[in-house]
Amino acid sequence: xxxxxxxxxxxxxxxxxxTGEKTGICKPRGDVHRDGDYHxxxxxxxFSESTQELLLQKRADCKDSWPGQxxxxxxxxxxxxxxxxxxxQRELEEELGIVLPKDTFELLFIFLQECVINDGNFINxxxxxxxxxxxxxxxxxxxxxxxxxxxxxxxxxxxDEYRSFLAKEDPEYVPYDVNGQYGQLFDIVAQRYxxxxxxxxxxxxxxxxRYASVPLNAELSGLSNGDREALLLVIKAxxxxxxxxxxxxxxxxxxxxxxxxxxxxxxxxxxxxxxxYSINKSPWSCLDENEAFLTTADSTVRLLSKPAKQVNGWxxxxxxxxxxxxxxxxxxxxxPDMDKKEFDLWKSSLSKDEKEEATGFFNVIKRKSxxxxxxxxxxxxxxxxxxAVKPVHDLFIVPYSxxxxxxxxxxxxxxxxAGNFTSSPSLRKLLQSKAEAFLSNDYYDSDIxxxxxxxxxxxxxxxxxxxxxxxxxxxxxxxxxxxxxxxEATAQLKLFGDNLQVLEQNLPLDTIYKSQDVIAxxxxxIQLVYNAGDVKGPQTxxxxxxxxxxxxxxxxxxxxxxxxxxxxxxxHILQPIAAGCISGKQRGLVDFDSFFTHTICxxxxxxxxxxxxxxxxxxxxxxxxxxxxxxxxxxEAKADIVGLWALKFFIDQDLLPKDLVKSMYxxxxxxxxxxxxxxxxxxxxxxxxxxxxxxxxxxxxxLHHDETFSVDFTKVEDAVESLSREILTIQAKGDKPTAxxxxxxxxxxxxxxxxxxxxxxxxxxxxDIVPMFPIADLIRE
Numbered sequence: 001x002x003x004x005x006x007x008x009x010x011x012x013x014x015x016x017x018x019t020g021e022k023t024g025i026c027k028p029r030g031d032v033h034r035d036g037d038y039h040x041x042x043x044x045x046x047f048s049e050s051t052q053e054l055l056l057q058k059r060a061d062c063k064d065s066w067p068g069q070x071x072x073x074x075x076x077x078x079x080x081x082x083x084x085x086x087x088x089q090r091e092l093e094e095e096l097g098i099v100l101p102k103d104t105f106e107l108l109f110i111f112l113q114e115c116v117i118n119d120g121n122f123i124n125x126x127x128x129x130x131x132x133x134x135x136x137x138x139x140x141x142x143x144x145x146x147x148x149x150x151x152x153x154x155x156x157x158x159x160d161e162y163r164s165f166l167a168k169e170d171p172e173y174v175p176y177d178v179n180g181q182y183g184q185l186f187d188i189v190a191q192r193y194x195x196x197x198x199x200x201x202x203x204x205x206x207x208x209x210r211y212a213s214v215p216l217n218a219e220l221s222g223l224s225n226g227d228r229e230a231l232l233l234v235i236k237a238x239x240x241x242x243x244x245x246x247x248x249x250x251x252x253x254x255x256x257x258x259x260x261x262x263x264x265x266x267x268x269x270x271x272x273x274x275x276x277y278s279i280n281k282s283p284w285s286c287l288d289e290n291e292a293f294l295t296t297a298d299s300t301v302r303l304l305s306k307p308a309k310q311v312n313g314w315x316x317x318x319x320x321x322x323x324x325x326x327x328x329x330x331x332x333x334x335x336p337d338m339d340k341k342e343f344d345l346w347k348s349s350l351s352k353d354e355k356e357e358a359t360g361f362f363n364v365i366k367r368k369s370x371x372x373x374x375x376x377x378x379x380x381x382x383x384x385x386x387x388a389v390k391p392v393h394d395l396f397i398v399p400y401s402x403x404x405x406x407x408x409x410x411x412x413x414x415x416x417x418a419g420n421f422t423s424s425p426s427l428r429k430l431l432q433s434k435a436e437a438f439l440s441n442d443y444y445d446s447d448i449x450x451x452x453x454x455x456x457x458x459x460x461x462x463x464x465x466x467x468x469x470x471x472x473x474x475x476x477x478x479x480x481x482x483x484x485x486x487x488e489a490t491a492q493l494k495l496f497g498d499n500l501q502v503l504e505q506n507l508p509l510d511t512i513y514k515s516q517d518v519i520a521x522x523x524x525x526i527q528l529v530y531n532a533g534d535v536k537g538p539q540t541x542x543x544x545x546x547x548x549x550x551x552x553x554x555x556x557x558x559x560x561x562x563x564x565x566x567x568x569x570x571x572h573i574l575q576p577i578a579a580g581c582i583s584g585k586q587r588g589l590v591d592f593d594s595f596f597t598h599t600i601c602x603x604x605x606x607x608x609x610x611x612x613x614x615x616x617x618x619x620x621x622x623x624x625x626x627x628x629x630x631x632x633x634x635x636e637a638k639a640d641i642v643g644l645w646a647l648k649f650f651i652d653q654d655l656l657p658k659d660l661v662k663s664m665y666x667x668x669x670x671x672x673x674x675x676x677x678x679x680x681x682x683x684x685x686x687x688x689x690x691x692x693x694x695x696x697x698x699x700x701x702x703l704h705h706d707e708t709f710s711v712d713f714t715k716v717e718d719a720v721e722s723l724s725r726e727i728l729t730i731q732a733k734g735d736k737p738t739a740x741x742x743x744x745x746x747x748x749x750x751x752x753x754x755x756x757x758x759x760x761x762x763x764x765x766x767x768d769i770v771p772m773f774p775i776a777d778l779i780r781e
Contacts, residue, residue: 036123097145106322286537483526519556626734637687
């Protein structure tokens with residue numbers, strides 16, 4: 001590990017709790033090891049694929065810990081206030097003279113090392129972030145420039161041989177317990193490179209079969225010639241928006257996508273990789289709790305021509321662009337090594353306006369140190385300055401209009417052109433205002449224009465949903481939905497949008513929390529022609545936008561129902577679910593009208609209930625800001641269960657037929673199994689598990705001996721109302737501890753759910769659909 005010399009400043013380390021959280025205290029490195037304080041460090045392993053070897057360094061004889069022994073390729077403390085990834089890059093440069101970009105570093109796991117050496121004078125309680133750098137071939141040993149005070153030699157050793165040295169506690173090697181946490185290093189490498197091609201192909205085929213490919217068509221005859229021209233341009237703009245979403249998921253994601261597509265014809269396995277990647281738009285499977293189905297070994301190969309000292313005949317380092325096995329909770333909106341504590345400390349230093357911006361929808365958070373390091377690397381390794389002064393607060397804000405400038409400029413130009421073609425004044429206003437928003441980063445006027453849209457060609461495009469940001473739920477992803485308005489179906493739904501204030505006043509919620517000025521929500525029904533951006537994995541059947549609390553307060557929301565998507569899901573998924581999981585006596589009650597009508601009420605109920613709230617201390621806030629990462633799942637559960645309550649309310653008011661009562665409850669039960677299959681890492685799946693388990697516990701859902709389910713009509717109404725009241729009250733109070741307690745108790749894969757899902761898997765019922773767009777495929781690039 002790199003240690004401060006006697007002539008340099010004393011190195012300070014952040015002191016952690018036993019569970020790895022910052023205490024806010026920092027101490028000199030020597031004091032930390034004297035007192036046995038918990039602290040952080042990085043381990044960087046360089047691995048050669050062609051030889052299956054790890055690079056080891058021999059620690060200098062002057063080291064105060066494990067002198068003269070062989071150890072990890074590079075390692076070092078994370079100094080107080082420093083970040084993990086930047087520390088890993090700097091340690092590698094300082095100790096070995098290798099300058100590598102951030103996309104070479106794959107975080108494998110965090111290893112806690114607890115030991116005492118030097119007759120009790122050196123206590124090492126260290127949380128190590130273990131990184132892997134994967135190169136195609138070994139780096140020539142003469143390319144390394146060794147830091148004499150730290151490293152006396154380097155060598156490559158097969159990972160199997162190295163593991164055997166550690167297992168027999170060879171005194172020449174720094175000890176690690178290969179049967180404990182550190183054994184993960186060898187297990188990961190072995191699994192990654194020893195898995196049989198046939199096994200991987202079969203596993204991917206099984207995953208792909210969970211999706212039913214369904215062509216979605218729409219009638220274009222009602223469009224004017226101008227709208228047809230506009231449609232072509234808007235679809236092209238949506239494809240640009242798609243590029244932005246790939247970047248928002250992970251910074252290497254576009255390169256991975258291009259690599260997989262380029263090699264899809266190389267083998268059957270490569271074809272399957274590309275198909276399943278295309279469904280998920282990332283290497284993490286939406287239906288498997290975001291488990292990685294690819295590894296860095298499958299990733300794109302890049303060449304770094306000047307990473308180190310030049311060696312005759314050596315062209316440089318060819319490496320695999322890395323991505324983590326665990327999906328980053330902050331996606332690419334925040335630095336990958338930033339935690340909540342660091343964000344909150346930085347936020348506390350900001351002004352009120354800056355805090356609002358930091359937690360806003362339309363920007364990313366970056367590191368000054370990483371930005372400086374990336375800039376230095378882009379110039380040359382010789383000109384980089386690893387001793388740059390570290391800022392007091394390392395984070396800063398970059399608006400979307402700057403972060404995605406080139407792509408947003410291209411999309412804006414296409415929308416302006418489309419606006420000039422359309423015959424609809426409201427669509428022209430939307431397209432032109434949205435184009436301006438892309439460049440100004442102010443989406444207020446364009447979202448109002450979207451709510452006022454009255455056009456046969458229906459367009460939703462921009463940053464909206466925050467599901468991808470599971471760290472805080474602050475940042476919005478880009479998406480696009482393009483469709484043809486179904487005028488007849490739209491006219492039939494006016495009842496729901498016009499009665500939101502009535503629903504608000506009758507919610508099962510204390511009156512003090514109810515809004516007196518809920519605005520009627522327009523509802524549009526469309527036949528989807530094309531979608532892009534954040535439309536990975538399970539497909540939405542409707543959406544209620546915008547999510548900006550300012551607009552919700554001033555103007556309410558607007559809803560769009562995707563009727564052909566709903567029809568496809570009912571036919572290919574809900575009906576087979578009913579056949580397998582609903583009791584014979586109630587199976588016939590599952591019908592499309594109940595399914596579609598509840599979807600409408602679900603979207604309506606996003607627009608009612610608490611949004612802007614007053615906290616117990618009198619401070620104004622929003623539900624989203626108070627519940628943070630819990631907000632999305634709880635909001636989906638609220639819309640679902642309050643939507644069911646609202647249907648019963650409409651029936652009691654004679655606004656809907658009474659014969660809908662039983663079918664809506666049974667269709668909802670069947671829908672529970674549909675949504676839970678999305679996985680408990682996904683907001684809709686998590687919210688649905690909460691509802692099912694609550695209703696099952698209250699006896700509203702009944703499991704029979706033949707493993708089918710039914711609704712107890714004598715108990716379901718009270719159970720629905722009680723859960724609605726619970727969630728609405730949590731939101732009204734901004735009560736995150738109670739929200740977490742509720743979700744910890746009910747957002748589980750319980751035995752009844754497991755039995756139902758196993759039955760559906762045995763029957764090979766698809767989990768969701770993959771839409772295909774024949775009309776869009778005809779459009780020339």
